[in-house]
Amino acid sequence: MLSKSSNKVSIAVMGLTGSGKSTFINLISGSDLPASGGLNSCTRDVGFGSPFQVDGREINLIDTPGFDDTNKNDAEILKVITDFLKEQFEAGITLHGVIYLYRISDIRMGGVSRRSFTALRNLCGDDNLKNVVIVTNMWGLVKQEDGEARETELKTNPTFFKVALERGAQIYRHDNTIASAEKIIRSVTKNHPRELSVQHEMVTLERALSDTTVGLQVKGELENYITSLRSEVEKLRKEHAEDEAAMNDLKAEVEEARSSIAQVKKQMIVLLGVERAWRSMPPEERVAMSVRLCVEGDKGRTAFWSLLGGRETIDFICGQLQKEFSKRPVPWEIKEKLLLPSPDEGSERLPAQKASELPPQFKDWIDKNGTVVETVDKVVKKHFPTRRRRSRWPRWNVV
Numbered sequence: 001m002l003s004k005s006s007n008k009v010s011i012a013v014m015g016l017t018g019s020g021k022s023t024f025i026n027l028i029s030g031s032d033l034p035a036s037g038g039l040n041s042c043t044r045d046v047g048f049g050s051p052f053q054v055d056g057r058e059i060n061l062i063d064t065p066g067f068d069d070t071n072k073n074d075a076e077i078l079k080v081i082t083d084f085l086k087e088q089f090e091a092g093i094t095l096h097g098v099i100y101l102y103r104i105s106d107i108r109m110g111g112v113s114r115r116s117f118t119a120l121r122n123l124c125g126d127d128n129l130k131n132v133v134i135v136t137n138m139w140g141l142v143k144q145e146d147g148e149a150r151e152t153e154l155k156t157n158p159t160f161f162k163v164a165l166e167r168g169a170q171i172y173r174h175d176n177t178i179a180s181a182e183k184i185i186r187s188v189t190k191n192h193p194r195e196l197s198v199q200h201e202m203v204t205l206e207r208a209l210s211d212t213t214v215g216l217q218v219k220g221e222l223e224n225y226i227t228s229l230r231s232e233v234e235k236l237r238k239e240h241a242e243d244e245a246a247m248n249d250l251k252a253e254v255e256e257a258r259s260s261i262a263q264v265k266k267q268m269i270v271l272l273g274v275e276r277a278w279r280s281m282p283p284e285e286r287v288a289m290s291v292r293l294c295v296e297g298d299k300g301r302t303a304f305w306s307l308l309g310g311r312e313t314i315d316f317i318c319g320q321l322q323k324e325f326s327k328r329p330v331p332w333e334i335k336e337k338l339l340l341p342s343p344d345e346g347s348e349r350l351p352a353q354k355a356s357e358l359p360p361q362f363k364d365w366i367d368k369n370g371t372v373v374e375t376v377d378k379v380v381k382k383h384f385p386t387r388r389r390r391s392r393w394p395r396w397n398v399v
C-alpha cells in the first residue's frame with residue numbers, strides 16, 4: 001500500500017522564459033498562474049500550481065523562473081531555483097521529476113537554450129536524467145515537417161538533447177491538450193523521487209552555490225559575458241577615436257554595454273553570496289563599499305546589500321556605519337573619489353572601487369579609522385553567518 005507521503009508527487013517545470021511553463025501548469029491543474037503577456041509575466045519567483053489528481057495520486061507542479069535571452073539575470077534566477085530546491089530537500093521533499101519545456105517553434109537552439117539546458121543537467125546531475133522529461137510544445141506554430149526535422153536534430157545532435165536522452169531522459173510532444181499533459185505527467189509519476197545533484201552538493205556537502213557544478217557553470221558564463229562586453233566597449237572606443245562624428249551614436253551603445261557589465265557584476269555577487277563577496281574584498285574596498293552605502297543612500301544600497309539583504313539589515317548596517325562616520329567624517333575628497341563614475345563602467349562600481357584606484361588620502365584615512373572596517377565586519381558576521389555554524393542557511397532578510 002502506498003503511504004500518505006508517497007501518494008504525493010512533486011514535479012518541477014523548467015525551461016526558458018516564454019517556453020510555456022505557466023500555461024502547461026494552468027492547463028492540467030486548473031490553476032491561474034500568470035502567463036506571459038499578463039501583468040506579472042516577468043515574475044522571478046517559484047510558483048505552485050493547485051494540487052490535482054492523476055490515477056489517484058496528488059500531483060504538485062512547481063513553476064520555476066527561466067533564463068531569458070540576456071545573461072543579465074542568470075544568477076538571480078539560479079539562486080531562486082536552488083534556494084527552493086534546498087529548502088524542499090531540507091524539508092524532506094524530493095522531486096519525482098523535472099519537466100523541461102522547449103518550444104519546437106524556435107528556429108534554432110540559441111545560446112540561451114544551451115545555457116538553460118546545461119544548467120538543468122548540472123542541477124539534476126547526469127545520474128538523475130532518467131527523471132527528466134523534455135517536452136516540445138508550440139507545434140501549432142510550425143509546419144509539421146519543419147517541427148519534425150527540428151525534433152530529429154534536437155534528438156541526434158550532441159550539443160542539444162542527444163546526450164541527455166542517451167542517459168535516460170525522455171522526450172514527448174505536447175499539443176496543448178489535457179490528454180497530452182496527462183501522458184507527460186504519467187511518465188513522471190512512475191519515477192522514484194531522487195535527490196538532485198545540486199541538493200546533494202548544497203545540503204549534504206554544504207557547498208555554497210558558487211562552488212556547485214551549476215554555480216561554476218553560470219559563474220564561468222558570466223565571466224565570459226563580462227569579457228565580451230569589455231571588448232565591445234574597447235572596440236567602440238577605438239571606433240570613436242577614429243571617427244569623432246559617430247561619437248553620439250556610439251555613446252548609447254557604450255552606455256548599454258556599461259550597464260550590462262554593472263548588472264552582470266551584481267549577478268556575480270548574487271552567486272557568491274554576500275558574506276563571501278565581502279570576505280573576498282581587501283579592507284580598502286570594504287571601506288569604499290561602506291562609504292558608498294552611507295553617502296550614496298539608496299543608490300549605493302541597492303547596488304550591493306539590498307540585492308541580498310533585507311531592508312532592515314541594510315538600514316541597520318548603514319546606521320552603525322553612520323555612527324562611525326559621524327565620529328570620524330569621511331573627507332570630501334575621498335567621498336568625491338569614491339562616488340565618481342569609473343571611466344569604463346559607468347557610475348555603478350561593484351562591489352567597490354578598486355583599491356589601486358583609491359587616492360592616497362584614503363589609505364591614510366583607513367589606517368586611522370580601522371573601526372569602520374571592524375564595524376561592518378561585525379555586522380556582516382552577525383547577519384550573514386557562515387553556513388557551517390548553522391544547519392539552515394538563513395534567509396537574507398532575517399535580522
Ligand SMILES: Nc1nc2c(ncn2[C@@H]2O[C@H](COP(=O)(O)OP(=O)(O)O)[C@@H](O)[C@H]2O)c(=O)[nH]1
Nearest residue numbers: 016017018019020021022023035036137138176
Ligand atoms: N501555441 C502555443 N502557445 C503556447 C503554448 N504554451 C504557451 N503558449 C504561449 O506562449 C506564451 C508564453 O507562455 P507562458 O506559459 O507564460 O511561458 P513561461 O514563461 O514559460 O511560463 C504565452 O503567450 C502562451 O499563451 C502552446 O503549447 N502552444
Ligand SMILES: [Mg+2]
Nearest residue numbers: 021022034035
Ligand atoms: Mg511563467
